[in-house]
Amino acid sequence: MEGAGGAWCDGALLRFRYRDPRRRLAGVRVLSSAFRADLAYRPDLKTWELCRERPPLWRLEYRLELVHADGTRSEEGPLELRCPGYTEPEWLTAPAGPGVWRRLRLPVLGAARVWSPNRTAGRVLMAHDGADYDRLGALGRFAATSPVPFHLVLLPARRREEWFSADPGYAALLCCRILPRVRAALDAGPVIGAGVSLGALAMLHAQRAHPDGFAGLFLQSGSYFQPRYDRQESGFPRWGRVVRFTGRMRAASTGPAVPVTLTCGAAEENLANNRDMADFLRKQGYPVAFAENPDAHTWTGWRDALHPHLTDLLRRVWPD
Secondary structure, three states: OOOOEEEEEEOOEEEEEEEOOOOOEEEEEEEEOOOEEEOEEEOOOOEEEEEEEOOOOOEEEEEEEEEEOOOOEEEEEEEEEEOOOOOOOHHHHOOOOOEEEEEEEEOOOEEEEEEEEOOOOOOEEEEOOHHHHHHOOOHHHHHHHOOOOOEEEEOOOOOHHHHOOOOHHHHHHHHHHHHHHHHHHHOOOOEEEEEEOHHHHHHHHHHHHOOOOOOEEEEEOOOOOOHHHHHHHOOOOOHHHHHHHHHHHHHOOOOOOOOEEEEEEOOOOOHHHHHHHHHHHHHOOOOEEEEEEOOOOOHHHHHHOHHHHHHHHHHHHOOO
16 A cells, blocks of 8 residues: 555664665655655555664654655655653652643733742743744643642743844843833742743843843753854855854853753754853853753654753752
């Protein structure tokens, strides 16, 4: 039957097969954030096949691109391959602590969803891409099961590529208007800022521009573009602005240091620039924790890195 096949982990290898007994396809390709690769047709098996070295990951999210005889293309997926040894975080099924969800109206951004536990000491974590961080990255679930209670503010995403690209106007909005509103509404003390990809970049940029805003940062797979690593991203509309900010970070010898945790997938393009950013921040006096998790640039990978890495940061920023 056309299409029957699959993927599996074979020790240090990944294997993919796609059945095509009548060879109706002109090609099959694996598409993922970790790699892209073509399958080769095996007439003896009447199957398209790929065997390649396994990247440093325990699971792979991917799609199959099918190239038809007339040159048109279609996709199957999203698909997921889990290797032996991969397990989901235990906190996903742990009992949630008592608390409530509500909405908080913020300047310009509109309404943010807020989780508040029944017991808190004014601790607040604000997250960029809040809806996706909750729906795909389970951040709300993490907050409800955290041994360190805190308010979670899920910031809505607006004009993401413009605002999350080291934009001074957005940094001022976040730190001079949104943070005061959150502090007043939640009687907040030290606030931690969190983000993934461009959202991580924007949170770091805001902390540099307004040092009194955040007491700690949790940054996952930040898009700290550098020409030596990231030429493939040069078509991004705000490439130049991001590169200039990263260049300033590289050149700086000191900075407004706060505890910061960076995580990055061991099998993603952003790994080199995240390693560099961790080094830049250490040299400037930031207390830095850096972790490479066995995944790629995916929400599930970011979710799986929340514990112990975010838990440890919460305890560093909020020791009481």
